[in-house]
Amino acid sequence: MTSGRPDPAPTYAQQQLRAGTTAAGLRHLLQYIQSEPAVGQALALIDTSELGGPLDEAGLQLLLHEAEAEHDRCAALAERDARRQEAGHLHGAACTCGHSDTLHTRHMTEDDRLPCNHPDCLCHDLAFVLR
Missing domain, CATH: 1.20.5 (Single alpha-helices involved in coiled-coils or other helix-helix interfaces)
Incomplete structure (x- = not known):
């Protein structure tokens, strides 16, 4: 054009x-x-329903990258939900650091931690106090 x-x-x-x-x-x-x-x-x-191009190596690499990222994101969110449920809290409960669970990363670290994203926080993992 x-x-x-x-x-x-x-x-x-x-x-x-x-x-x-x-x-x-x-x-x-x-x-x-x-x-x-x-x-x-x-x-x-x-599932190729969202593939916008050819099913070549580059297209497959893109699909793989997107699937892995979605898997990692969902794993972190599932872990967050499991920890919240184990502690008997509802959605959005605060971590022991005082910040909302939504401030914690949406991707687990390689050692399965969910650190806080707040710039001044030293919390290295999402933790709830049992009620």
């Missing part, structure tokens, strides 16, 4: 070529899956 005008719609010939290329790639992948069922099983685990 260098001229400020929208790009012209692809022609039917261009769409035919793109669809043919996609179909050829899918046929090749299906042949590979038939000879290597583990590949098919692995692909069945992947």
Whole structure:
């Protein structure tokens, strides 16, 4: 879009070529899956509904990065919920440092801690006092 005008719609010939290329790639992948069922099983685990580009190495790397980040975020939030429940507190209860649990990181550290994000806090892990 260098001229400020929208790009012209692809022609039917261009769409035919793109669809043919996609179909050829899918046929090749299906042949590979038939000879290597583990590949098919692995692909069945992947939700590509949000993939906005080709299913190439870069696209798979992006999906992997996003899935790992979501896993880490959910693990930290689940840990936070479990700690809160064990202590008998409701959502948003304060940590022993006095800050809300929402101020603690949303990603667990490598040693499974949830440190406080408040700049002046020295709390190294989210902890609740049992009621």
